[in-house]
Amino acid sequence: MTRASAQPETPGQLLTRYMGLKGLKTTRQRNLILDAFLEVEGHVSVDDLLAEVRAADPHVSAATVYRTMKLLTECGLARAQQFGDGQTRFERAAGRDHHDHLLCTRCGAIEEFEDPRIEALQAEVARARGYELSSHRMDLYGLCRSCRRVERKAPGAPRSL
């Protein structure tokens, strides 16, 4: 915290600023949850996060994680995603562009991608039908490279998602 000036705002600073604006308070739990969220790569469920947070403090409750993730989502640090498995998953959002997902139906891997050509066509489709497009979601399901290799030798379905 000693270096000067024009660094981009850190997630912690963003959250603090947002909370200031809303009259919310900084708490140990919120910090723990933010840290856990930033530390874990990928698409985490509340359960995942709770486990992570409880490693640091076993007393943190699930309700607090839900509440805090809602907060992080509101202030733009997190983005909530619904894949078909019944739980909400969160991914980092700060400073990251929109993207879509490629999901492996066997190992559960989730990859992100972005394709401006598809986005353009989506906009065109919406326009052609009189819609004013505000957002979209696109998930592609299939077998990832390594699961294809495995599947060729030993067909089966080790994991659901």
Place this chain on the structure above:
Amino acid sequence: MTRASAQPETPGQLLTRYMGLKGLKTTRQRNLILDAFLEVEGHVSVDDLLAEVRAADPHVSAATVYRTMKLLTECGLARAQQFGDGQTRFERAAGRDHHDHLLCTRCGAIEEFEDPRIEALQAEVARARGYELSSHRMDLYGLCRSCRRVERKAPGAPRSL
């Protein structure tokens, strides 16, 4: 049922055939539910269907609707969709091509569309990343034509979805 031969199989026939294969039995409730499902256009929730079915027989239980829709989904008559509102919605699947959805965030309308150019690009994206694509889902969210008109005069959000 008196006309001869090569008509395509009706949904009722398909279901009966499927049930025969699986050793399942024809029941009044299953027929009621199938009829209700085929009668209602669009994307119905179990609640919608239950209401519809209970108009004909008030004693049908929700569990039976859930069970029957699972059956219809298995045999390919129905397709289950998850839009963000927490309930599963079913659409007719028999003999219909894959399509994606355009959803109005104001009035809840759901339109279907299909765009081979987008499908091609999805396949390309998957291939480029080593995935063997098996399916996808794409939902576009925005304001439909008539809600755009209304919104221009009286901004607000009458409905969630």
Place this chain on the structure above:
DNA sequence: GTGATTCTGAGAACGATTCTCATTTTCCGG
């Protein structure tokens, strides 16, 4: 510090869905 305000934890409540199980139906021979 003090006090007003916000947070938290624990468990209750919730909504969609699935399960359980006792009772009812279906349907296959005879």
Place this chain on the structure above:
DNA sequence: CCGGAAAATGAGAATCGTTCTCAGAATCAC
């Protein structure tokens, strides 16, 4: 048409993710 095995149903309990409630604890502006 009848009997009985197998499957289906209804009602409510159970489950699962999530939200709510509320009493006690923590925060922060003064």
